[in-house]
Amino acid sequence: xxxxxxxxxxxxxxxxxxxxxxxxxxxxxxxxxxxxxxxxxxxxxxxxxxxxxxxxxxxxxxxxxxxxxxxxxxxxxxxxxxxxxxxxxxxxxxxxxxxxxxxxxxxxxxxxxxxxxxxxxxxxxxxxxxxxxxxxxxxxxxxxxxxxxxxxxxxxxxxxxxxxxxxxxxxxxxxxxxxxxxxxxxxxxxxxxxxxxxxxxxxxxxxxxxxxxxxxxxxxxxxxxxxxxxxxxxxxxxxxxxxxxxxxxxxxxxxxxxxxxxxxxxxxxxxxxxxxxxxxxxxxxxxxxxxxxxxxxxxxxxxxxxxxxxxxxxxxxxxxxxxxxxxxxxxxxxxx
Numbered sequence: 001x002x003x004x005x006x007x008x009x010x011x012x013x014x015x016x017x018x019x020x021x022x023x024x025x026x027x028x029x030x031x032x033x034x035x036x037x038x039x040x041x042x043x044x045x046x047x048x049x050x051x052x053x054x055x056x057x058x059x060x061x062x063x064x065x066x067x068x069x070x071x072x073x074x075x076x077x078x079x080x081x082x083x084x085x086x087x088x089x090x091x092x093x094x095x096x097x098x099x100x101x102x103x104x105x106x107x108x109x110x111x112x113x114x115x116x117x118x119x120x121x122x123x124x125x126x127x128x129x130x131x132x133x134x135x136x137x138x139x140x141x142x143x144x145x146x147x148x149x150x151x152x153x154x155x156x157x158x159x160x161x162x163x164x165x166x167x168x169x170x171x172x173x174x175x176x177x178x179x180x181x182x183x184x185x186x187x188x189x190x191x192x193x194x195x196x197x198x199x200x201x202x203x204x205x206x207x208x209x210x211x212x213x214x215x216x217x218x219x220x221x222x223x224x225x226x227x228x229x230x231x232x233x234x235x236x237x238x239x240x241x242x243x244x245x246x247x248x249x250x251x252x253x254x255x256x257x258x259x260x261x262x263x264x265x266x267x268x269x270x271x272x273x274x275x276x277x278x279x280x281x282x283x284x285x286x287x288x289x290x291x292x293x294x295x296x297x298x299x300x301x302x303x304x305x306x307x308x309x310x311x312x313x314x315x316x317x318x319x320x321x322x323x324x325x326x327x328x329x330x331x332x333x334x335x336x
Contacts, residue, residue: 001029005072007059007105008079009052010034012183013119015044016217017078017224022051025225033057033068034079035097043319044182059101062108069108074115074228077105080155082121082148083186085334088273091147098151099158106162109170116170117228118159122213122240123149124174127276130209135244135282136174138236145274156236163234171231173224175239176281179305180217181312185320186327189214189306192252192266193313194320196259200328203336206271208249211278215241216305219294223283226290240281241294243302251306258307270335 004021008014009032021028031053034040045052057064059079069075079101081087081094102118109116125136126143142157144150162168179189192202223239231237253263286292296305313320 002027002074003031003072004028005031005033005068005075007033007075007077008040010036010040010042010044011078012039012044012180012187013178013217013220014078015041015182016180017076017221018045018052019048020218020221021225022048029053031055031068031072033059033064035059039082039184041182060096060104062104065104065108066111069105069114070112072114074117075105075109076117076119076224076228077102078119080119080152083184085186085272087147087151094147094151098148098155102155102158106158106168110162110166110168114169115228116159116168117224118156118170118172119224120156120172120174121149121152122174122176122279122281123276124153124156125279128278128280130211130278132278135240135280136238137282138238138285145276169233171227171233172236173227173239174236174281175220175223176213176215176241176244176279178215178217178220180309181316182319183217185323186330188248189251189255189309190313190320191327192255193259193310194324195328196255196261197314197317198324202252202256202266203269203331204249204252204266205269205275205336207268208252209247209277210275211244211247211280213240213242213244213279213281214246214251214302214305215239215243215294216296216308219296222295223286223292226292227286230290232289237286237290238281238283239286240283241297241301242283243297244278244280246302251302254303254306255310258303258310269331272336
């Protein structure tokens with residue numbers, strides 16, 4: 001079996017990747033490392049914990065990462081501090097995890113000559129104007145606007161430098177906003193779903209004109225596996241589901257509709273400082289070179305993906321209920 005080390009494998013996207021791998025890719029023997037900060041939840045892996053090797057640890061720990069990388073064949077690097085609002089309040093953890101942590105992994109990969117796939121975000125490109133017909137491509141210049149996105153941009157640059165300077169075997173993917181099971185309830189879509197389930201009106205930042213190219217987490221992870229298996233070493237791949245015509249207002253109204261509320265059953269709250277307006281991804285390279293196709297796409301696909309996500313949070317209220325009051329109290333302090 002091929003040994004795979006998944007960093008941040010107890011977080012939202014990482015945990016879903018582990019579930020997806022065990023279900024669809026039985027040829028992998030999976031080890032997960034996670035620091036188990038607030039976003040890393042061991043309950044995300046509870047049902048499959050006996051099928052993986054789980055290590056509680058920090059990717060900045062050089063000795064630990066050297067040992068784990070030496071024992072694996074491929075590293076899939078999800079671990080990151082990733083919440084924009086938190087990065088505006090306290091930037092240092094983002095510098096530490098996203099920059100120093102990635103450096104630590106790169107040095108271990110270089111030393112032991114292992115394969116690496118680095119997970120990144122569309123936010124490194126900054127944002128587009130609402131009326132801009134263009135989409136982000138693999139050649140789009142970086143223009144990050146927050147401590148989160150700037151540290152992710154830095155981590156991407158480190159990976160590219162290690163590819164060019166040291167010849168490490170690596171690929172990079174930049175993905176749009178994910179949604180689906182196990183996503184922390186401070187995030188936009190699960191916050192609105194759990195608000196309604198708690199009989200609280202959903203909250204919309206500002207006017208809700210911001211556009212995100214929403215992608216279901218399973219579609220993201222299917223693309224990651226395709227890149228691992230068929231991607232060209234040294235290359236970067238954009239992952240997007242062509243949902244960039246749906247703004248936040250439309251998303252919250254669709255959630256209200258699917259959950260039996262009026263389309264206007266939500267409240268406007270203070271906008272986030274420096275809130276990017278529009279992200280749009282051009283995944284032509286991934287689709288044409290590797291033949292990737294998302295399962296959930298366009299308006300109908302997002303409807304289906306949101307319904308599946310609503311069903312998951314409804315059926316798994318024990319996963320999120322204990323944290324709900326604390327999350328909403330934190331937002332209330334910010335007028336959000």
